[in-house]
Amino acid sequence: MQNKKERLQAFFMVLPSILAVAIFIYGFIGWTVRVSFTSWKGMIPDYTWVGLQNYINLLTNDPRFQVDVRNTLLFTIPFVFGTLIIGLISALLLDQGLKGETFFRSLFLFPMAISYIVTGVAWRWLMNPATGARMSGLNLLFSKIGLDFLNSSYTATPEWGMAYIAIPAIWQLSGYCMALYLAGLRAIPDEIREAARVDGANEFQIFRTIILPLLRPVTLSALIILGHMSLKTFDLIIAIAGKSYALDMPSIYMWNTTFDGHVYGVGAAISILLLISVAILIIPYLIYSLRKEAQL
Amino acid sequence: MGHKRLMLVVALVVIATLMLSSCAKTGDKQLEVFSWWTGGGEEAGLNAMIKIWEEKYPDIEFVNAAVAGGAGSNAKAVLATRLSAGDPPDSWQGHAGQELIGTYVAAGQLEPLDDLYKENGWYDVFPATLIPLISKDGHPYSVPVNIHRANVLWYNPAVLAQYNVDPPDPTSFDSWIATMDALKAAGMEAPLSLGEAWTQKHLFETILLATVGPDTYTKLWNGEADWGSADVTKAIENFGLILTYVNPDYASLSWQDASKLVADGDAAFNVMGDWAEGYFRVDLGLELGTGFDWMPVPGTKGSYQFLSDSFVLPVGAKHRDAAIKWLTLCGSKEGQDAFNPLKGSIPARNDADVSLYSEYLQAAMADWKVDTIVGSLAHGVVANDTWSNDISTALGQYLTDKDNAALQAALVNLCKTDGPCK
The missing domain is CATH 3.40.190.10 (Periplasmic binding protein-like II)
Known part of the structure; x- marks a missing residue:
């Protein structure tokens, strides 16, 4: 009896947030889906049904959306792998029991506390592609210390400019990745390493056959978190490149179309495509972790 | 008894407040x-x-x-x-x-x-x-x-003097190109400064005006002239030509950054609206005639692109x-x-x-x-938001592929989908 009353109480306690989430997240997703099937253009809502037309246009007939997909891959791949590798290496180094570990841990984690806008502005200056007398940032540094061959036109590089946006993103998030890996490393019991050493394994073998496999769940979490962040990137690119076509992403295209061009139907379709691509990453992970929880 | 009187006072105050606020609604306060x-x-x-x-x-x-x-x-x-x-x-x-x-x-x-x-x-x-x-x-x-x-060409007279070049003739687009060729030959890498996406659109509209003239320009926007015409082809060629004189880092510069290149003598010219005058005169403390000078974008003299x-x-x-x-x-x-x-x-x-x-x-x-x-196009006079935004996309694409025919095809098409063309 007491139990039932408590349950009821608990239910009413969470009810407001359930309602809020239902309306403001799922309700609005539903409404966006509805708008994405319409030809709404301009300030007056226009719910003329056009079916999948907006989606078909975007996926088959829209050069800008194709640039966006390419740019997303060009940004995501170096960003996710760069962050994972640098995060793992710095975690391994910090795990060697060195003096002042706390200091370095905070130091590497700090970039994450900065907003993407600030990171973007600072790196826009660092990665300035200007040449000659106006050379500045990294290029100036490189040529002052005789490393001219490292000079680059960064985000202004034709075709590959987008990949350079990954550099500030890696800088910002590899510390976070390091913290994840460090926690994972601390969770590996020393006994296992000891046992491996007794069996005659060298340190590299221990790393490859024991530590890396035991870190797999951490890698998976990091992959999911970084992956969905990279799909949604908006502020970093706006800060570095403004609304430059060469460095466009679906999120920026969505903003342009919806709020600058007032083509709400197409804007909603872009948002839904973005949502689907994030869901493809996240939902399998959620199912996996829920199952795991159920097993415990 | 005292209690009742208090209630009465409260009620009166409430009524008075309501009356006052309804008064405010009748005469605009x-x-x-x-x-x-x-x-x-x-x-x-x-x-x-x-x-x-x-x-x-x-x-x-x-x-x-x-x-x-x-x-x-x-x-x-x-x-x-x-x-x-x-x-x-x-x-x-x-x-x-x-x-x-x-x-x-x-x-x-x-x-x-x-x-x-x-x-x-x-x-x-x-x-x-x-x-x-x-x-x-x-x-x-x-x-x-x-x-x-919008159609103002800002220039640095000291830079032109230093390279021994005369300012271009404001009635002739070609004389501007000749001036920039002379500067390039004398060793100036990027005589024209440019900034982020909207400044590119701003440059495009002035080149379009300079090439097709004010009558055709206005007719293009109200659907009476043909975007597929040879005039527009020429305008796109001119725009492509102009882009060969600009600084490589344009995508990451604001309009102030781009104007400042002229003030600092790193570029000779900048096309920007006349809000740049306040920036030169007040923010940078320069004097008209010595620190900076202006003329209508060459080829647009006699037109006021507002x-x-x-x-x-x-x-x-x-x-x-x-x-x-x-x-x-x-x-x-x-x-x-x-x-x-x-x-x-x-x-x-x-x-x-x-x-x-x-x-x-x-x-x-x-x-x-x-x-x-x-x-002006970039500032909302001649095209509605959808049309203008789609032109930005087409220009952005042009900057990456420099495909004249594709840009013109896009402009023809956008006038039909977003504008008044049939």
Whole structure:
């Protein structure tokens, strides 16, 4: 009896947030889906049904959306792998029991506390592609210390400019990745390493056959978190490149179309495509972790 | 007994308050004006107008509902939300022309202002070629407070002297190219400075005007001229040619950064609207004639490519009478002469007090009276938001592939899907 009353109480306690989430997240997703099937253009809502037309246009007939997909891959791949590798290496180094570990841990984690806008502005200056007398940032540094061959036109590089946006993103998030890996490393019991050493394994073998496999769940979490962040990137690119076509992403295209061009139907379709691509990453992970929880 | 008396007092106070507040609703006690003027000369100009308002109408409270950020894009998002909620401000700022007409007039949200124009004699004091650009079907829909010029070429006279080159002839696009070739041959890598996406669109519209001339330019936007014509092909070629003279890092520069390249002598030329004059003169402390100088973009002499901030009267304004008073002030000589010297723009009226304005603005005012008025693309006069935004995309693509035919095909197509072409 007491139990039932408590349950009821608990239910009413969470009810407001359930309602809020239902309306403001799922309700609005539903409404966006509805708008994405319409030809709404301009300030007056226009719910003329056009079916999948907006989606078909975007996926088959829209050069800008194709640039966006390419740019997303060009940004995501170096960003996710760069962050994972640098995060793992710095975690391994910090795990060697060195003096002042706390200091370095905070130091590497700090970039994450900065907003993407600030990171973007600072790196826009660092990665300035200007040449000659106006050379500045990294290029100036490189040529002052005789490393001219490292000079680059960064985000202004034709075709590959987008990949350079990954550099500030890696800088910002590899510390976070390091913290994840460090926690994972601390969770590996020393006994296992000891046992491996007794069996005659060298340190590299221990790393490859024991530590890396035991870190797999951490890698998976990091992959999911970084992956969905990279799909949604908006502020970093706006800060570095403004609304430059060469460095466009679906999120920026969505903003342009919806709020600058007032083509709400197409804007909603872009948002839904973005949502689907994030869901493809996240939902399998959620199912996996829920199952795991159920097993415990 | 005492308790009852207290209740009575409370009830009376409540009734009195209700009566007072209902009074406030009948005679307008308030005026809410929405804008994105939150900094610099714009804010100072708005405050000067508010001061006049407070002297003239001390009983009507001026509510300044300005939204900061994003050159108006934040404000427009807020405005869209308020309009869809049926809660329009009493008047709001918008770029005169198709940005207002294609968006809000098309949605039936604005009242035509014919009567106001007649009563105040604005048909006589605003240039005759301006009126059609801010009207739809012969009805004006907004009151322009200020006028900026888009087709201005800023240059650094010291740089030209240093390289021993004469300024180009403002009537000839080719003479500008010849000047830049001479500078390039003398070792200047990028004679023309350029900035982020919208400044590229701004450059494009001036090159288009320079190539096709003012009549065809205006006809392209109202659907009477053909975007597939040889004129437009030539304009795109000229734009492509101009892009070979610009700095490589344009994508990461704001318009101030790009103008500063001219001030610093790193570039000789910059095409920017005449708000750059305030930047050169006030922010950088340069003098006209020595530190910087100007001319119409070569090939556009005799045309005044304008943009304008203007105010509107929404359908269903809560304080309609006050809003009309505000619009009257916006169009008056007093209001325009208070706002414009501070904002660094010229009044739309041609009877303003010339002595209040800087040397450049006086020259601009003289041109405004005699030049052919054409509208700006990048600043919302000639194309609605959808059309303009789609042209940005096409230009962005052009910058990555330099495909002349593809850009022209896109322009032809966009005039049909977003504009008036059949």
